Each structure stands twice: as structure tokens, then as C-alpha cells.
Amino acid sequence: MSNDRLLTIHFIDGSEMKVTFPEQGGNPLRLAKRVQEAVIDSRQFAIEIGGQLYVFPMSSVKYLQMNPSPDELPENIILGAAIIDE
Numbered sequence: 412m413s414n415d416r417l418l419t420i421h422f423i424d425g426s427e428m429k430v431t432f433p434e435q436g437g438n439p440l441r442l443a444k445r446v447q448e449a450v451i452d453s454r455q456f457a458i459e460i461g462g463q464l465y466v467f468p469m470s471s472v473k474y475l476q477m478n479p480s481p482d483e484l485p486e487n488i489i490l491g492a493a494i495i496d497e
Contacts, residue, residue, distance in 0.1 A: 418458070419476040420467065430460060447485040 414434035421427050435445075449456060456475065457466045484490070 417478045419478075420456075421473045421476065422471055423473045424471075430458065432458075444485070447487075 415431050416434060418430045418432065419427055420430070453469065455466050455468050456472060457464060459465075
């Protein structure tokens, strides 16, 4: 079974980019802190893809969707939510 993750970057112009990457090993609490720093607190999001560094200004990103969710998340994230179609 693969431990790959799927990240979909949804841009404000309606386009999207799908990226797969291996599970990022290490201390789960450190990974939660990295999520906090890289996505929530930063004005940019960076990812290395195929030996190239991509930096996305968060002002152009509508939202990031990661599947599956990391096992540990920062404390300020609501857990167990569901989308309701009305």
C-alpha cells in the first residue's frame, strides 16, 4: 500500500494543480508545526516538484486540499467536519 499524499491547489482564477508526494516522515507534532508555518502563517506556499522549487503566493490560492489529512494538525484546526450540500 502506498503512503503517497495527494495535494490539490485550487487557485482563485478557477484553475487547479494536483501534486502527489510521499508521506513526510518524522515527528507528527513537528509536521503539524510545519503545516502551521508553511500554510497558515505564511504569505506563500512552497513545494519541491521534480527537482524544481515552486513558490505560490497565498494571495493567488483559494484553498489547498490534502488527501489524506496529516495525522497531527495544529490546535486551531476544526476536526471531523463535513460538507453539506444545500
